[in-house]
Amino acid sequence: MKGAIGIYGFRVMGENLARNIESKGYPVTIGNRSVEVIREFMEGKGKEGKFIPAYSIEEFAASLEKPRKVMLMIKAGETVDLTIENFLPYLEPGDTLIDGGNSNYEDTERRVQYLEEKGIYYIGSGVSGGELGALYGPSMMPGGNKEAWAGVKDIFMAIAAKAGTNGEEPCTTWIGNGGSGHYVKTVHNGIEYGDMQLISEVYAILRDVVGADNEEMAKIFSTWNAGRLESYLVEITSEILNEKDETGEYIVNYILDKAMQKGTGKWTVISALEEGEPVTLITEAVYARILSSMKSERVAAAKGVEKPRSLAEKKDTVDLLEKALYAAKIISYAQGFSLMKAASDHYRWELKLGEIASIWRGGCIIRSAFLNDIRAAYEENVELKNLMVAPFFRTELEETVKGLREMVILGIRNGIAMPAMSSALSYYDGYHTENLPANLLQAQRDYFGAHMYERVDRPEGEFFHHNWSGEGGNTASTIYKV
Numbered sequence: 001m002k003g004a005i006g007i008y009g010f011r012v013m014g015e016n017l018a019r020n021i022e023s024k025g026y027p028v029t030i031g032n033r034s035v036e037v038i039r040e041f042m043e044g045k046g047k048e049g050k051f052i053p054a055y056s057i058e059e060f061a062a063s064l065e066k067p068r069k070v071m072l073m074i075k076a077g078e079t080v081d082l083t084i085e086n087f088l089p090y091l092e093p094g095d096t097l098i099d100g101g102n103s104n105y106e107d108t109e110r111r112v113q114y115l116e117e118k119g120i121y122y123i124g125s126g127v128s129g130g131e132l133g134a135l136y137g138p139s140m141m142p143g144g145n146k147e148a149w150a151g152v153k154d155i156f157m158a159i160a161a162k163a164g165t166n167g168e169e170p171c172t173t174w175i176g177n178g179g180s181g182h183y184v185k186t187v188h189n190g191i192e193y194g195d196m197q198l199i200s201e202v203y204a205i206l207r208d209v210v211g212a213d214n215e216e217m218a219k220i221f222s223t224w225n226a227g228r229l230e231s232y233l234v235e236i237t238s239e240i241l242n243e244k245d246e247t248g249e250y251i252v253n254y255i256l257d258k259a260m261q262k263g264t265g266k267w268t269v270i271s272a273l274e275e276g277e278p279v280t281l282i283t284e285a286v287y288a289r290i291l292s293s294m295k296s297e298r299v300a301a302a303k304g305v306e307k308p309r310s311l312a313e314k315k316d317t318v319d320l321l322e323k324a325l326y327a328a329k330i331i332s333y334a335q336g337f338s339l340m341k342a343a344s345d346h347y348r349w350e351l352k353l354g355e356i357a358s359i360w361r362g363g364c365i366i367r368s369a370f371l372n373d374i375r376a377a378y379e380e381n382v383e384l385k386n387l388m389v390a391p392f393f394r395t396e397l398e399e400t401v402k403g404l405r406e407m408v409i410l411g412i413r414n415g416i417a418m419p420a421m422s423s424a425l426s427y428y429d430g431y432h433t434e435n436l437p438a439n440l441l442q443a444q445r446d447y448f449g450a451h452m453y454e455r456v457d458r459p460e461g462e463f464f465h466h467n468w469s470g471e472g473g474n475t476a477s478t479i480y481k482v
């Protein structure tokens with residue numbers, strides 16, 4: 001028996017993905033740098049299935065059907081470069097290497113080109129869904145060398161989560177060339193950071209202002225999960241809040257409030273700055289994790305600082321929080337999708353935003369009911385500039401932004417940090433403002449540095465300089481961006 005595909009890297013994601021593939025009838029070669037993991041698996045869960053254990057890279061490559069398909073599920077970074085080098089002596093032109101980890105899209109872009117020169121097809125594929133997603137159906141975002149897609153498409157389609165009314169639409173599609181698959185996964189994770197921060201801010205208001213207990217909060221999230229906020233993250237939040245340990249204590253109450261991160265949120269923000277896209281909510285979500293990690297500084301600073309108290313009526317607040325969460329979520333996705341559009345234009349990836357919304361409906365961490373509405377918005381208008389101005393979302397926001405405004409005010413009145421919600425509101429307000437105060441800012445730039453400005457009574461693109469102090473000359477600085 002030869003492996004139809006090989007999974008190299010056999011921890012949380014690799015093992016579960018391999019079991020998923022095998023359950024669909026494909027024999028799978030399995031390997032890992034530390035081979036004990038493979039031995040243990042073959043003595044346990046792997047005994048019965050069509051798994052082909054490989055205890056060296058040479059054995060791994062030899063056990064695969066040709067042309068070979070090797071999927072790496074390993075730690076991102078230079079580990080991937082090292083592993084590619086280790087595999088190269090055993091691969092032949094026409095073979096395909098897939099990186100299913102959370103790699104940086106720029107690395108993937110480089111690796112696609114590097115391997116193309118050697119005749120090896122390279123796919124950088126985002127895989128989302130965590131442990132259970134990998135096992136029962138993840139969302140997968142493959143991009144890279146298109147010629148390789150035909151060879152792996154059937155396996156990807158078979159193992160991906162299924163969405164849609166009939167549950168028959170696979171949550172995977174070819175994303176585009178170069179590093180586009182990993183780029184889309186990076187933005188997915190950025191949006192994931194945003195969703196998690198928003199939910200955490202709701203939790204802070206419920207816990208610290210409303211005074212709701214874990215059981216009540218779990219019920220609130222569970223009720224929301226039956227409505228327009230239906231999503232995996234809202235669902236698991238309800239379960240997390242209810243979970244007790246063996247002593248009967250709520251586990252979440254004992255978890256240290258220091259958030260960690262592996263880097264994909266940061267990459268989203270770096271890309272947003274490079275593309276000139278105001279992805280403020282995800283940026284704040286990344287900073288919120290960083291601030292949370294400064295636990296000892298926070299503890300010291302908090303001593304003796306009294307929080308303002310402004311109580312709120314429970315029923316009204318819960319209703320307003322639902323609106324706030326929904327509005328902020330729309331705004332966050334508007335930013336994320338706008339970023340993907342900008343990157344797509346920049347890198348000429350031709351990303352199909354409706355399809356991306358579609359494959360995020362199942363399997364992945366940000367799966368939610370409202371991705372159906374996002375898909376519909378892009379189906380209606382592929383050139384949509386911003387989700388907030390799509391007719392459906394415009395109406396939804398008109399109804400819910402009031403809740404967001406009220407909850408940000410409530411947070412401010414109670415000294416609760418609401419970075420994601422307040423940045424969402426500022427973005428919404430800024431985007432819907434005809435006259436921003438940037439005229440004054442432009443005047444300041446021109447005053448101190450002769451950087452020039454455009455005028456409201458002249459066509460855009462025509463630049464002016466004024467000698468504000470009377471002492472400067474008429475020479476203006478040139479217009480450019482570094």
Ligand SMILES: NC(=O)C1=CN([C@@H]2O[C@H](COP(=O)(O)OP(=O)(O)OC[C@H]3O[C@@H](n4cnc5c(N)ncnc54)[C@H](OP(=O)(O)O)[C@@H]3O)[C@@H](O)[C@H]2O)C=CC1
Pocket residue numbers: 008009010011012013014032033034037073074075076079082083100101102103127128129130131
């Ligand atoms: N966990 C999750 O929920 C998700 C993870 N991902 C991504 O999938 C990939 C795998 O994730 P996960 O299963 O959590 O595992 P980890 O991210 O913890 O990575 C561990 C794997 O990387 C291998 N590895 C580390 N260093 C090297 C090296 N120098 N050479 C060869 N192999 C090495 C390990 O081998 P060894 O056992 O020998 O140490 C092990 O197989 C990562 O890129 C991750 O970001 C994607 C979606 C969800």
Ligand SMILES: O=C(CO)[C@H](O)[C@H](O)COP(=O)(O)O
Pocket residue numbers: 102127128129130189192260261262263264265365
């Ligand atoms: O890719 C994922 C889900 O889609 C991972 O779970 C992700 O790595 C989590 O990121 P972080 O550790 O930065 O919170």
